[in-house]
Amino acid sequence: VLATVPTTPKSIEDYRPVIGEERTEEILALARELRGARMVHVNATAFGGGVAEILATLIPLINDVGLHAEWQVIKGADEFFNITKAMHNSLQGMYHDWTPASREIWLNYNRINAELFDDSFDFVVIHDPQPAAVLSFLDERRGSHRGTWVWRCHIDLTDAQAETWDMLRPHVERYDGAIFTMQQYVKDDLHGPRIFCIPPAIDPLSPKNGDLPPDVVSEILLRYGVDPLRPMITQISRFDPWKDPLGVVDVYRKLKVEFPELQLVMIASMASDDPEGWSWYEKIVRRAGEDYDIHVLSNLNGVGNIEVNAFQRAARVVIQKSTREGFGLVVSEALWKGRPVVAGNVGGIPLQIDDGKTGFLVSTSDECAEQVGWLLGHPAEASAMGARGVEHVRDKFLTTRYLRDYLSIFRDLRRRDGQPSPHPAQQVPR
Amino acid sequence: MYGTLGLSHRALDDLADAAGKEAIAELRSLARPIEGLRVLNLSVTGFGTGTAELLTSSVPLLTDLGLDCHWQVVRASEDVAAATRAMYQGLGGVHVNWTQEMTDAWQRFAAMNAGLLTESFDVVVVHDPQPAAIRTHVAHSDAKWVLHSHLDLSSAQDDVWLQLRSHIERFDAAIFEAPEFARGDLSLPVYIIPPAIDPNSARNMPLPDDVIHTVLQRYGIDTAKPLVCQVSPCDVASGLVGAVDTVVSLRRRIPDLQLAIVLTTEPQDPPGRACYEDLACRCADEPGVFVVSMVRELGNVELNVFQRAASVVLQRGLRKGFGLWVSDALWKSKPVVVGPAPGLLKQVIDGRTGLVAENDEQFEDAISRLIADPALSARLGAAGHDHVADHFLITRYLRDYVQMLDGLMRGA
Numbered sequence: 006v007l008a009t010v011p012t013t014p015k016s017i018e019d020y021r022p023v024i025g026e027e028r029t030e031e032i033l034a035l036a037r038e039l040r041g042a043r044m045v046h047v048n049a050t051a052f053g054g055g056v057a058e059i060l061a062t063l064i065p066l067i068n069d070v071g072l073h074a075e076w077q078v079i080k081g082a083d084e085f086f087n088i089t090k091a092m093h094n095s096l097q098g099m100y101h102d103w104t105p106a107s108r109e110i111w112l113n114y115n116r117i118n119a120e121l122f123d124d125s126f127d128f129v130v131i132h133d134p135q136p137a138a139v140l141s142f143l144d145e146r147r148g149s150h151r152g153t154w155v156w157r158c159h160i161d162l163t164d165a166q167a168e169t170w171d172m173l174r175p176h177v178e179r180y181d182g183a184i185f186t187m188q189q190y191v192k193d194d195l196h197g198p199r200i201f202c203i204p205p206a207i208d209p210l211s212p213k214n215g216d217l218p219p220d221v222v223s224e225i226l227l228r229y230g231v232d233p234l235r236p237m238i239t240q241i242s243r244f245d246p247w248k249d250p251l252g253v254v255d256v257y258r259k260l261k262v263e264f265p266e267l268q269l270v271m272i273a274s275m276a277s278d279d280p281e282g283w284s285w286y287e288k289i290v291r292r293a294g295e296d297y298d299i300h301v302l303s304n305l306n307g308v309g310n311i312e313v314n315a316f317q318r319a320a321r322v323v324i325q326k327s328t329r330e331g332f333g334l335v336v337s338e339a340l341w342k343g344r345p346v347v348a349g350n351v352g353g354i355p356l357q358i359d360d361g362k363t364g365f366l367v368s369t370s371d372e373c374a375e376q377v378g379w380l381l382g383h384p385a386e387a388s389a390m391g392a393r394g395v396e397h398v399r400d401k402f403l404t405t406r407y408l409r410d411y412l413s414i415f416r417d418l419r420r421r422d423g424q425p426s427p428h429p430a431q432q433v434p435r
Numbered sequence: 436m437y438g439t440l441g442l443s444h445r446a447l448d449d450l451a452d453a454a455g456k457e458a459i460a461e462l463r464s465l466a467r468p469i470e471g472l473r474v475l476n477l478s479v480t481g482f483g484t485g486t487a488e489l490l491t492s493s494v495p496l497l498t499d500l501g502l503d504c505h506w507q508v509v510r511a512s513e514d515v516a517a518a519t520r521a522m523y524q525g526l527g528g529v530h531v532n533w534t535q536e537m538t539d540a541w542q543r544f545a546a547m548n549a550g551l552l553t554e555s556f557d558v559v560v561v562h563d564p565q566p567a568a569i570r571t572h573v574a575h576s577d578a579k580w581v582l583h584s585h586l587d588l589s590s591a592q593d594d595v596w597l598q599l600r601s602h603i604e605r606f607d608a609a610i611f612e613a614p615e616f617a618r619g620d621l622s623l624p625v626y627i628i629p630p631a632i633d634p635n636s637a638r639n640m641p642l643p644d645d646v647i648h649t650v651l652q653r654y655g656i657d658t659a660k661p662l663v664c665q666v667s668p669c670d671v672a673s674g675l676v677g678a679v680d681t682v683v684s685l686r687r688r689i690p691d692l693q694l695a696i697v698l699t700t701e702p703q704d705p706p707g708r709a710c711y712e713d714l715a716c717r718c719a720d721e722p723g724v725f726v727v728s729m730v731r732e733l734g735n736v737e738l739n740v741f742q743r744a745a746s747v748v749l750q751r752g753l754r755k756g757f758g759l760w761v762s763d764a765l766w767k768s769k770p771v772v773v774g775p776a777p778g779l780l781k782q783v784i785d786g787r788t789g790l791v792a793e794n795d796e797q798f799e800d801a802i803s804r805l806i807a808d809p810a811l812s813a814r815l816g817a818a819g820h821d822h823v824a825d826h827f828l829i830t831r832y833l834r835d836y837v838q839m840l841d842g843l844m845r846g847a
Contacts, residue, residue: 274731300441307488315736
């Protein structure tokens with residue numbers, strides 16, 4: 006069997022005061038229709054990253070509403086994970102030179118995981134490309150599989166390398182359903198599974214988003230050398246060219262003339278093996294020069310969930326100056342804290358920001374500086390915007406909405422008789 | 436030019452509450468003779484290691500003491516990084532296949548980095564042994580060179596160590612964290628400077644009870660029930676499965692006992708992944724055992740919360756080094772139970788600043804004693820706090836450093 010990832014328990018009742026009666030009851034009604042259903046989510050790692058973060062909340066909540074849910078991780082060795090990393094990058098548009106050997110490695114580990122897989126669940130959700138071929142091998146070996154299978158793709162496939170997608174597609178086409186993050190990520194040539202979209206969501210009760218007393222927020226700022234009494238703006242993102250971190254420093258510089266007390270906090274989420282992130286870190290530090298009101302922090306220096314929470318809450322304005330973006334969920338995190346957000350008009354950001362109401366959508370550094378400056382100069386209007394942002398997120402981007410979407414997809418896909426799927430035995434596509 | 440880091444300003448005076456005004460005044464007077472000393476700290480990485488954490492605190496504080504103190508990071512390409520990682524493992528006693536290609540890559544790395552040293556310094560401190568050959572490649576240097584090894588080299592793989600030794604011999608001095616971590620086969624002056632915690636970091640700041648309560652609730656932990664907490668890397672030596680066994684077995688005596696295992700590293704290799712799988716399998720269907728594995732998102736404040744919430748802080752074992760997070764727990768006056776690893780025994784003196792256990796039975800007894808006897812817990816915790824105040828605060832580290840630098844410049 007595959008290893009089951011331990012999660013910490015959560016209760017839907019804790020969310021009732023946050024989302025209200027109506028939304029809570031809707032979830033409970035959906036859950037009643039699926040009561041007792043057994044479900045497994047399978048992905049490549051229990052550690053870090055957006056998928057793991059989502060599953061850590063979703064799995065305990067599904068259990069709490071009366072279904073049985075597990076999270077399992079596939080087994081693999083370095084040779085497999087090196088290839089799936091390349092595969093992941095290539096689906097996001099980076100070229101990968103496939104060889105027959107590397108395809109075979111990917112398939113082989115999928116075969117091994119299919120053999121280890123406990124095929125007794127009513128619903129199986131396979132996350133991302135790494136384990137996508139497990140279903141093909143189950144069918145090959147047994148001529149059938151149990152349950153309803155859904156492929157959950159968290160990747161933007163718009164620029165996927167054709168060869169990689171062609172390799173993956175026949176495996177995905179066997180699924181009953183496929184869930185994407187946004188409509189524009191769906192490939193036109195994917196036929197077979199029913200297509201659904203679930204935008205990502207934030208957990209309002211997680212340490213990153215839950216309430217923090219103002220005095221604790223101030224104290225945390227002080228520990229990182231930031232003055233809580235002076236205005237501060239922040240951007241929290243990976244350090245890469247698509248988030249335009251140097252542009253953010255320039256925006257701050259421009260505003261510093263009018264607001265000499267202003268501070269800038271740049272927080273990177275970096276992986277320890279990310280040379281590009283490191284090189285961008287250095288560029289930012291150099292651009293910051295001798296200005297000690299610019300703070301460049303990183304998760305690798307211990308800036309975690311609660312710190313990010315504190316910096317977002319303390320910021321006068323949160324910036325997300327993306328020039329290219331996936332969903333950009335950090336925008337919802339900031340909105341949820343009642344902060345106005347000025348962000349690039351790309352990817353999923355326009356879904357989160359209602360321009361001029363909950364923040365501003367911008368395309369250039371000049372626009373960004375102008376809007377941030379206006380918000381700094383109009384604190385009452387900034388607060389009003391922030392308050393509208395909270396309601397927008399409450400309605401659209403909380404983890405409970407994510408849970409509801411999943412439940413309704415399962416309900417739609419459920420076959421009434423619970424019989425093995427009618428897929429005929431076929432050879433695994435190669 | 437080497438890699439630069441953006442460090443926030445620090446004021447030594449802010450440490451007066453934790454370390455005492457006298458300690459600060461003493462530091463200032465010790466530093467006077469070396470005011471303006473130009474010191475370059477060179478390290479392999481700027482992030483995510485104990486070395487980087489110490490430098491993040493100590494460099495701005497040495498600057499505040501009047502030194503002209505810098506921290507830069509060596510340059511490495513992908514193939515070189517693989518060689519230095521292998522060297523790191525070999526030095527830590529994990530067997531690696533050290534090849535001629537690795538030697539070549541490592542030498543190229545040293546030569547290239549030697550060429551990047553263009554400014555003039557009085558002292559160059561190379562942190563950790565991997566970049567030590569840079570010294571050999573710098574033809575003319577008026578600076579004193581110090582090798583500061585934050586690794587335990589006692590069980591280093593022979594061929595890897597011999598590769599390094601001749602380069603290290605060219606240094607003016609070496610620093611180790613403990614006598615047990617040093618090498619007997621070095622002929623240069625050796626200083627012992629144990630690592631230290633920063634009492635002002637977010638990991639050690641005071642936190643109100645309601646914040647602790649809320650965060651624990653978000654992880655499903657019941658604050659009304661006793662909690663054992665182990666914060667540690669995901670490796671076999673940490674004894675993670677053993678920690679679960681201990682707590683589960685103790686439930687016969689303490690039925691509502693909970694365990695939180697907070698992982699601080701992501702498994703990157705097959706043994707690490709196997710370790711995680713073993714832990715995951717052991718925890719399946721064990722309510723009251725919590726594994727927190729959001730390594731990338733978990734920050735100082737959350738670690739702080741878990742330590743403060745614990746009834747007992749546990750460290751079943753340790754692969755290498757100090758395990759300095761135990762000092763973070765002692766600073767919070769927590770009763771701790773640790774295995775007999777050399778680094779842990781510096782912090783935990785059995786029966787005085789905590790309890791030391793060597794097998795399942797002893798771990799169980801120690802934890803149940805502490806939970807049954809709040810007075811004992813309080814006494815050990817208080818003594819633990821004092822022990823850390825005397826030996827493991829950043830101010831003590833700075834004093835050792837200033838004295839080392841002063842001695843070096845006087846030719847002592």
